[in-house]
Amino acid sequence: MLRPTRRLVGIDAARGLALIGLMAIHLLPAWNEESGEASWSWRLFSGDSAALFALLAGVGLALTSGGRHPHEGRTMTADRIGLVVRAVLIAIVGLWIGTLMSEDPPAYNILIYYGVFFLLAIPFLHAGPKFLFISAAIFGVVAPLLMQGLQDVLPEFVSYNPTFTDLLTQPGATASQLLLTGSYPALPYMTYLLVGLGLGRLDLRKTEVQARLVVVGVGLAIFARAASYVLLYAFGGYQQLLDASSMGEHELDDVLVWGPDALPTDTAWWLAIATPHTNTPLAIAASLGVGLAVLGVFLLIGPKIGKWLLPLSAMGVMTLTLYTAHLVALSFEIHYELPYLWFMVHLAVATLFAVAWHRGLGQGPLEKVVSTSVKGTRRLVLGGPRKNGHR
Template identity: 35%
Template structure:
């Protein structure tokens, strides 16, 4: 009879070292959120109306998508990397993940009480972990199909559900309902689980192999090009922008023929794109042509392709740099080793700044640079002196204690062989 090697009697796999490139990518995701949260008006080094605005537009949406992508990748690493766990080892990891999700959700609610002018992602993040758990036994191919399938059906399904079943509303503060988590919030699961599944698929690959990295690089470039070019073609070649402009004038009671004036058409096009860039979560449901835009936080096919593609490019570049310039990348990997601490810390600082300067005047120049410099210095010093970040240490302690309670409970119920 073949020996069962999936339970507690199976030899433990040797612990593997952290992958610095993943930490570096995680740091870029967190620091990218700094950029988005303080806006281009808080740049000092870059012109807020020039390069600062370009940087802000580049990272908006992509930083939160990268954060979710890396959450999926981390979950894959926790559950066996290239060989998914099963049996008792997997159950222990599930207990730890659920514990982490609970603590993250509670921390997200606490941070929201600080009233920093930021859409806190942690409560969503906790829910993403829970939704991903049923797929942790899948391999890379199945996870790619899950991500692609949700990316294909998610945007039209969300459009139909929000059009017929959910009253449109602008998200306010903390996550407050299941429909908001799934469909209408700042980080709706129907969009962001695509990033999580894609990250899990990548985490099931051998990231140390050159061939894997080349495939990821090519895939990232193709997806990015498809996202940007596909949206542009749909809007400018196939008339999507004109249709949205017509919808806008018709909704105001003007005849659609008004858009035949070239100058007025150009102005309407600008208004449509301004509205597209102001979306925070999902596109409006008054026209199917909104699914042709690819601007941040729209949850369209094109936006998801851009975000996943750029996440792959960032990951591969960070993996390459972290191996060849370890000392140079040390500040970045230090931030990436304690993303929860750095994320929560910057929200606390923002809350203090807003309280001190007022809700209208806190966008002060050099605020971004001060936040980034403070985060990097703190992360480097803490890593050198104390190692693991404070909130990461607390989160790990909670997860380990709950896993221990789970093991003790199983031993009490089923005997020593259960553990």
């Protein structure tokens, strides 16, 4: 039997869905070979799964540091130092995975970026919702400007999956990649994390709050994509991109679907696109809207059909373990010929393992290691046994 818990099942289920989305992006084709158009998995999950992960990471940080009533004094100090430990451990796992991946890897690893997200979150850990939402908006606008404006002066790209060697031999280039130029750059992604942190300071058990998440999320996603469309096709942005980039229409259309390798610096009109993973203000807003809506829906249905969500919620409580195992399996690169079969294999193994382990032992193995390390650090700071906050 499952242990009694105060966790919000909807949060765990949403995290489980985000994991499935990343698996789909890593394993399934990004385009239809016959039509050349984006596949259903790309349209459903590209960019949005990673954004949902970051959003939920922020929610989790809030709930473990006091929820609606942020910890104060030594307890908050303990939370902050514990977060440093969590960040370092997750980054170490990410750097180790980087050593397993080839130069042209089957997936881009988010874990080392996660470590940076958590380090950047430390100064915001005590803040209330209003300050956090305003800060998120600032990151969502300023970070893309920095990303584009500094691109030509920042060090060259290190590797798709940085390793310990990269960090030690090219610390500056690795840092710039983790903050601004990488696959999941921390400064733009702070928008998602800070919004999540702000949400965790609200009463997420209230139906009114849950319904508002859905409404605001859907509205924000529609607004962002509509604004991008109007800017590009009603206000001349598309032509400006053609003129500045010297691309043909077919090439530009492809870039607007798949995104450029790096955000071009030839015109500020590139900031008007909402293509996944481009981390422009409108792309961030669109993915944030999807994440808010997904979280709101799961929070609404969680109390009513929580038992039916067990496969998702069980995966959601051990995403570090499952994501790490997924990337290790991908590093063998045996999945390319039969992507749909291997997706089903990864999904089935993850689901069965998660349900069995969660029913029998609770936390996932890597989650247990991180949690035990963080709790031990907090006890040292507090000077005695202390219980962490729980959902």
